[in-house]
Amino acid sequence: MSNTEPSTSFALGGRTVKRLGYGAMQLAGPGVFGPPKDRGAALAVLREAVARGVNHIDTSDFYGPHITNQLIREALHPYRDDLVIVTKISARRGDDGSWIPAMSREELIQAVHDNLRNLGLDVLDVVNLRSMFGIHGPAEGSIEEPLTVLAELQRQGLVRHIGLSNVTPAQIAEGRRLCEIVCVQNHYNVAHRQDDALIDELARDGIAYVPYFPLGGFTPLQSSTLSDVAARLGVTSMQVALAWLLRRAPNILLIPGTSSIAHLQENLAAGKLALPDDVITALDQVANISAA
Numbered sequence: 625m626s627n628t629e630p631s632t633s634f635a636l637g638g639r640t641v642k643r644l645g646y647g648a649m650q651l652a653g654p655g656v657f658g659p660p661k662d663r664g665a666a667l668a669v670l671r672e673a674v675a676r677g678v679n680h681i682d683t684s685d686f687y688g689p690h691i692t693n694q695l696i697r698e699a700l701h702p703y704r705d706d707l708v709i710v711t712k713i714s715a716r717r718g719d720d721g722s723w724i725p726a727m728s729r730e731e732l733i734q735a736v737h738d739n740l741r742n743l744g745l746d747v748l749d750v751v752n753l754r755s756m757f758g759i760h761g762p763a764e765g766s767i768e769e770p771l772t773v774l775a776e777l778q779r780q781g782l783v784r785h786i787g788l789s790n791v792t793p794a795q796i797a798e799g800r801r802l803c804e805i806v807c808v809q810n811h812y813n814v815a816h817r818q819d820d821a822l823i824d825e826l827a828r829d830g831i832a833y834v835p836y837f838p839l840g841g842f843t844p845l846q847s848s849t850l851s852d853v854a855a856r857l858g859v860t861s862m863q864v865a866l867a868w869l870l871r872r873a874p875n876i877l878l879i880p881g882t883s884s885i886a887h888l889q890e891n892l893a894a895g896k897l898a899l900p901d902d903v904i905t906a907l908d909q910v911a912n913i914s915a916a
Contacts, residue, residue, distance in 0.1 A: 630870045632895065634877060636680065636832050637750045637785035637806045639708050643870060644895045645680030646673040646888070647836070647881035648692040656687050657721035663695070665883060670699035672885050674707065676892055682809075682834070682879040684712045685738045686723075693742035701744045710834075711739045712752035712789050712809070714770060725756035727770045736777050751777075752787040752809050755795060761811065762792045767799055775803045789836075793822055807832040807877070813840060814868050815847060817911040827875040834877045838869055849910050853903050859894075866894035868907045 633640050649656055651666045660666040673681070683692050696709065703709070713735035716726040726735065732753075739748055753774050757765035767788070777783050787807035788799050799805050808826060812819050812835035823833050850861040857864065862880075869876055880891045899907070 631874055634832055634875055635830065636708055636710075636877065639706070639749070641680040641708050641877065642677060643877050644678070644866075644892055645682060645877060645879045646670075646678045647879035648681060648683040648696060649687050650881040650883050651695050652688040652691045655721050657717060658688065659691055660695075660883065662883075665885075666695050667699040669883055669885055669888055670696060673888055674700060674704065676889075678892070679704070679706045680708050680710065680877060680879070682710050683743075684715075685735060685742055686712075686715045686717055686726075689717045690738070690742050693739060697742060697744045708749045709743060709745070710750040710752065710787070710807070711743070711748060712754045712787075713739070713774070714754045714756050723759055725759075727756055729769075729773050732770055732773045733777065736774075736782055740782065747781060748783050750785045750787050750806060751783045752789040752807070753799075754789040754809075755791045758790065762790050762795070764792055764794060767791070767795050768802060771799055771802050778803070787832075787834075793825075796822070805831060807834055809834040809836055811835070811837050812869075813838050814850070814865050814907055814910050815840075823873050823876065827873045831875065832877050833873065833875050834879060835869060836879070838866060838878055838880055847910050849906055853899075853906065857897070857899075857903075859897060860890060863890060863894040863897055864899070864903075864907070866891060867897040867899050868904070870895065871899060871904065 634643055651660055653659055685693050713732055714727045716724050718724050753771055755767055757763040774786055785806045786803055788805055789809040810819050826833050850864055854861040854864050869878055882888050
């Protein structure tokens with residue numbers, strides 16, 4: 625991996641977006657369930673993100689449920705022309721906050737209409753079909769049936785572009801035989817690198833790769849290498865982790881989430897962080913150390 629300055633933008637669904645975007649998941653309550661403790665602060669973070677040039681927001685109507693989409697609408701509607709809102713479908717929430725597969729035809733159609741209504745849109749920019757064969761990680765199983773439903777909604781004009789989430793390489797290949805796939809959203813970060821080969825393959829084909837949990841998610845990244853690099857550069861470990869991702873491949877789009885304006889500003893500053901070659905070499909070894 626070279627230390628050449630990474631590009632700041634990439635194509636997503638026929639639009640050009642900044643590679644540092646924003647993930648809205650953390651705007652909901654604890655466990656991504658229920659309302660935020662401070663609704664005003666959540667609205668302020670969204671407005672600050674867009675004011676600072678973010679034009680790619682990731683969300684879903686099963687965050688809350690419905691909460692984050694309603695916040696996005698309240699904070700940002702009518703939307704800027706260059707803003708791309710990406711959502712995902714195929715899950716619902718139980719009364720206890722559990723994550724339940726919702727991949728039937730009726731559930732998928734309802735999910736698209738729920739997203740349209742809560743976001744205040746006539747058409748969704750990008751909809752990711754999240755595979756629910758494995759709740760906490762990809763698991764094999766055919767996605768043809770639910771993806772066919774989503775493609776029908778696309779032909780009806782309710783969805784512009786289709787992506788996939790929580791998927792295996794075999795499911796991506798299956799999906800690409802059925803329709804155009806503009807992005808893949810999987811778990812990936814400096815320590816969790818099972819998708820290395822997949823990222824390079826998608827980059828060759830001009831398909832965006834959007835890592836979720838770029839900072840570790842519910843279990844934040846812990847690495848002495850990250851900590852040492854951050855101390856040396858005078859930045860935070862999370863800024864180092866984000867900067868490494870931006871240099872990993874040109875098709876990686878980041879969607880770090882936060883409910884704090886100060887944290888948002890730190891995340892966005894990572895886009896200007898230069899990593900020396902020896903730092904990149906050290907960070908490339910973090911995954912090996914984590915797996916040992």
